[in-house]
Amino acid sequence: MKAAALSSFGGPEVLALTDVPDPEAGAGTVRVRVRAAGVQHFDTGIRQGWAPPSVDLTFPVVPGNEFAGVVDQVGEGVTGFAVGDEVLGYTTTKSYAEYVVAPADQIVPKPEGMPWDVAGGFTANGLGAHLCLQEMGVGPGDTVLIHAAAGALGTFSVQLAKAWGATTVIGTASESNHAYLRSLGAIPVTYGEGLVERVRAIAPEGVDTVMDNVGGDTLRASVEVVKDRNRIRTMIDDEVAEELGIPLLSAGRSATRLAELTDLYAKGLIKINIRKAYPLAEAAEAHRDIETGHGRGKIVLTVD
Template identity: 40%
Template sequence: MPKAYVFTRYGGPEAEALVEQEKPSPGPGQLLVAVRAAGVNPVDFKQRTGYARPGQSARDLPAVFGNEAAGVVERVGPDVTGFAVGDEVFGNPLAGGYAEYALLPVAVTAHKPPETSFTDAAALPVAAATAYDGVRQLDLPAGATLVVTGAGGGVGVAAVQIARAFGVKVIGVASAGKKEFVESLGAVHVPSGPDFVSGVRAAAPEGVDAVYDLVGGEVLEAAATLPADRTKLITAGGKDIVGRLGGAPVARARTAAVLDEVAQLVVDGSLKPYVTQTFPLDRAAEALRVVEGGHARGKIVIEVGV
């Protein structure tokens, strides 16, 4: 039977297991996809601890990890148009992507461009799409200055590149060890730490137009002092406090159209997924530990062979 990496209960890494499961069957508006690659994101281990988005129902256990996947359509569910068996696709799986087979709803599934590998495509549905949604939400003119906190992580790397593609100047806040990497993306690097705001002000003496925060907590609190217009403060890392600071959470579109647009940025060279490490499915635990440790650079992807 097909393999999947799951959590069997809510808790820590001890709740994880590689198991065999029946191949799922696609319902209306769904695709059964033979997974070739699955992206790893912080939300994956957070869901294992019991985290759920507002309005999201509890997962049936055991629950498969993963919120982004790329692969080949094996079966098409009822009432599906625009997709056929054999199509190469990527998107947000219904119930986990760390598996040899996954169900993808057509509403958040796009055709993978032939120029893009499965590994790179699997890095787009969460991290790159979140970055794209946030940059679009800020709607900055060319020449504006944007600060990205957490610029060395999966979403940050994409946000820097997308903003630069739109002609925006970017200051990337990340650890000192990521200086060269952040600068290679086209951003001015400012070291993270208690005094990063002073570093940003030194790098942008004429002021900052917007902040895209990916860290939350004290970093978001400090970053909120940078833009003159607090409506230009958005976060994917501190949704619980950003309203009090005058900003807003990233408004996620979660549509196939956004995935198509992000994929086109990859094709035209504006966005590089920066997959820095890959792991086979039977080493999914190691992939999660890298991300859960908070020190991943770029994207981590699980490659699945079927």
């Protein structure tokens, strides 16, 4: 099969379309014919040679940790899924390919009418937002501050906070993305010097929770506006979080969380903006795009 794979670590140019062996579904797993795969900053870390201790980086390395497609093999012991089912799910790597094998407890049915590009880029940001907001206890009546709110993760988080009953969602973003944030139901504020004062102008008594997607000084500023720093989480800067005594985000991806999110999508409470869809052969360009750190919404790869 074709896959966007690495034969060495480095810049986006090391990611190239490559022939690799077809994977086969084993016990407890399914094989999915991939229609779309999301692009994450996690994937760019893999490309540069970083990985969690449990991940094998033997070449060729195929990045990609979220996907959507059609089940075409079902392994022994799998129930609830059949060949031909349309699904979305997650792995740690290997999703930038024509086929991916995943445990059956890491996929869920694709909602009827969900476009393939949206399905391919739904899982990772959705699970990240769900885990973070749940750990912070976001719920009815809360005032929530989300940093980098116009990005793919921020977009999901704004909508999820609203769906869970947050009264006010404040989102930091560049001025060019302020109208976009308003369309999601957030109150936009600009990054940079004076951030604390701008947030306090909206929430004079402070905010209840802060989701940080920027780190550094932005995370430090967050401590000045939140009522209880135990209700801050960062997705990006554990070092500063430990310095400030902010709890670290725990792991917790699950199909149960994902099913809750697809249900919210089916009810019209979550919408995903696709920033750009690249064909699998242009995975390197997709990595260049996401590493600019600009733009709104999700970048995905599509597989013919």
